[in-house]
Amino acid sequence: MFTIKNYVKVKDLEEAYELNQKRNNVVLGGIMWLKMGSRNIQNAIDLSALGLEKIEETEDSFEIGCMATLRQLETDSRLNSYFDGAIAESVKSIVGVQFRNTATIGGSIYGRFGFSDPLTCLLVLDTYVELYKKGIIPLSEFVDMPRDNDILVKIIIKKDTRKVSYLSYRKTATDLPVLTCAVARTEDGWLAAIGARPARAKLIRDERKMLGREPEEDEIAVFQSFVEENTVFKSNMRGSGEYRRHLAGVLLRRGIRAVSERGE
Ligand SMILES: Cc1cc2nc3c(=O)[nH]c(=O)nc-3n(C[C@H](O)[C@H](O)[C@H](O)COP(=O)(O)OP(=O)(O)OC[C@H]3O[C@@H](n4cnc5c(N)ncnc54)[C@H](O)[C@@H]3O)c2cc1C
Structure with a gap:
């Protein structure tokens, strides 16, 4: 207590x-x-008197105050229609509705938990954190920064034409995930994030262009091997590192296919 x-x-x-x-x-x-x-x-x-619980849409981005709850992210139709429902998918298995009505996105992202679903999902979007003193930083940098005493004010997600898919694997519904996986295809190519390894989610960019816009199975297999070889998977009570490596390949393939099937 x-x-x-x-x-x-x-x-x-x-x-x-x-x-x-x-x-x-x-x-x-x-x-x-x-x-x-x-x-x-x-x-x-307590930050609750500062009006930081809003989700606002501007011409080029979504701005999510740190006190917005996971349930707000799950039910916001603007956010979810823009990002193919991926954000809702990334929070819907977290405990239950009452829990998600209370847990905040600020606490979730500031915490940079090794099991985090929303952190994995937001990493494949063009996401930034606004810190009170340090200003606006890409989430991909923030995820590896040591914890300090700044205040996370808001999350900013830039709008672009990317297509995205989020998947997780849990042993039972609402348990912590054994593995999380997000995939996106941008104008510049593909990226994936793998989390619950069990360590902070890792962002992997397809810089070598292994995947075409609508990749064939052999292209997916090459990218899958690249991700499996370049990602550290460890063991804990939920699964072994080897099992996680296998799951990562399965979820990655499913995510890439799901994005491909949506077309451009
Ligand atoms: C039983 C249980 C099961 C869970 N299952 C999952 C799961 O399956 N998947 C998943 O992704 N997550 C899971 N979570 C994590 C949960 O979704 C939230 O991420 C977590 O509760 C933190 O959010 P909070 O609003 O409660 O933060 P708090 O508990 O209030 O704070 C967490 C930390 O963040 C700091 N903090 C909070 N807000 C700010 C801010 N604006 N600026 C700076 N620091 C800040 C606090 O000081 C504290 O150190 C689980 C949590 C619990 C307790």
């Missing part, structure tokens, strides 16, 4: 940032992960 000595509903991001510089102070998202721990928190920093 965790304990909170003092609860602060901040009036602006500067106040949140200042408070967050002390080791025993903690920013609150939906508190679903935090409450599983046993931290003694001096000041709990």
Whole structure:
């Protein structure tokens, strides 16, 4: 059980940032992960009065406030029609609706959990995180940055013509995933992200152009071998590294075929 000595509903991001510089102070998202721990928190920093729970569409992007819940991402018709339903697919197996009504995208992405479904999915989109002090950074960089005391303000997903597919494998519905896989085809070619390896999702770009726009089975097999050989898979209670490597190949093939079948 965790304990909170003092609860602060901040009036602006500067106040949140200042408070967050002390080791025993903690920013609150939906508190679903935090409450599983046993931290003694001096000041709990609540961002809920800052209007950061909105999902906004602009001409060239979607901007998702850090306090938007996973359920908001799942049910937002603009986001999901734009990205082929992949974002909804990436959160729909996370525990249950009541849980997703509380867990936030800010807590999910800031946490950079090794099992994260939405992190895997957002990596194959043109996604950026806006940090209060460090500014706007591509998610592909943020994923490998060490944790610090900045505040994740919003997630920005640029609109483009990419097609995308998200898949995960779980032993039982709503359990943590054994493996996650997202695939996208952009104007420049293909990319894939593999997560729950069990480590932070890894983005792999088809820089050698192994895959054509609508790849044949032999092209898919070459890319699959490349991903399997260049990705580290490890073992834990949910599965062995070898099993994960096999699953990655299966999900990757399915994802590439699903994107291909959608045409241009
Ligand atoms: C039982 C259980 C099962 C789960 N299953 C899955 C699953 O299958 N797939 C999956 O992808 N995820 C899963 N999750 C993770 C979950 O989806 C959320 O990612 C997680 O709960 C964190 O979101 P939160 O809003 O609850 O964050 P919190 O618990 O409130 O915070 C998490 C961390 O992020 C920090 N933080 C929060 N918001 C910000 C911010 N704006 N700026 C800076 N730091 C911030 C907090 O200080 C804390 O360190 C599971 C979690 C639990 C507890």
